[in-house]
Amino acid sequence: MRIDLHTHSAVSDGTDAPAVLVEHAAEAGLDAIALTDHDTFDGVPEAQGAGARVGVVVLGGMEFSTRWDNHSVHLLAYGPRVDDPALSAELTRVREGRDGRVPAMIAKLADLGYPLTSDDVSAQAHGVSVGRPHLADAMVARGYVRDRDEAFARFLDDAGPAFVDRYATPLLEAVGLVKRAGGVAVVAHPWGRGARGVLGE
Known part of the structure; x- marks a missing residue:
């Protein structure tokens, strides 16, 4: 099996x-x-x-x-x-x-020069559990990073500058x-x- x-x-x-x-x-x-x-x-x-x-x-x-x-x-x-x-x-x-x-992380990203809106993130989330991967996908959609891995490595990981x-x-x-x-x-x-x-x- x-x-x-x-x-x-x-x-x-x-x-x-x-x-x-x-x-x-x-x-x-x-x-x-x-x-x-x-x-x-x-x-x-x-x-x-x-x-x-x-x-x-x-x-x-x-x-x-x-x-x-x-x-x-x-x-x-x-x-x-x-x-x-x-x-x-x-x-x-x-x-x-x-x-x-999510709003706090969006604010941190804006301060770093990577503005996103809550609608950008919502467009990537199709269920009730919204998380950092959806922020990462929004960053990819805006062209800020190549993929989720880069978004986490540079910004969203636990030690990253946009982490909350x-x-x-x-x-x-x-x-x-x-x-x-x-x-x-x-x-x-x-x-x-x-x-x-x-x-x-």
């Missing part, structure tokens, strides 16, 4: 609509995937509907923005109840923090929320993003 348990659609920072992502998974010979958009389950129903049509099992999930010891750690949440009140409320808080920093921090759920609290909602929590890309400290290294 061929599986991919960490995928993103255009609902967060991927490039394909959830259904198209699943169709591509089928074309690539995958038997199962998990849709793990950042801080939202919004693409899961569409993805699962497409999976039923093309024969790909789609596990509902998301990638939770959390913090441990002042480091950003992404937590994959597999199979929690998407309507769990406590989890839903916390995800709303995380997304509000994500959205709330945001709220993220404490890691252990996030794990508890996922478990109480009936899901399984797994640290994403465990050898990066500060996760080494979580694993005791």
Whole structure:
């Protein structure tokens, strides 16, 4: 069985609509995937509907923005109840923090000589989870940088001149929320993003 348990659609920072992502998974010979958009389950129903049509099992999930010891750690949440009140409320808080920093980052970019508008960023975001990749795509569209990698390397990375921090759920609290909602929590890309400290290294 061929599986991919960490995928993103255009609902967060991927490039394909959830259904198209699943169709591509089928074309690539995958038997199962998990849709793990950042801080939202919004693409899961569409993805699962497409999976039923093309024969790909789609596990509902998301990638939770959390913090441990002042480091950003992404937590994959597999199979929690998407309507769990406590989890839903916390995800709303995380997304509000994500959205709330966009104007501040736009202002920093303008000060650096790279003006963007909120409409520029919105034009690149097709879902509810707006983030730095959409700012990067807006910079590409304006011709300021060649691609997302350059935008992050020069401006948007955690140490970049246009970076603005945001709220993220404490890691252990996030794990508890996922478990109480009936899901399984797994640290994403465990050898990066500060996760080494979580694993005791």
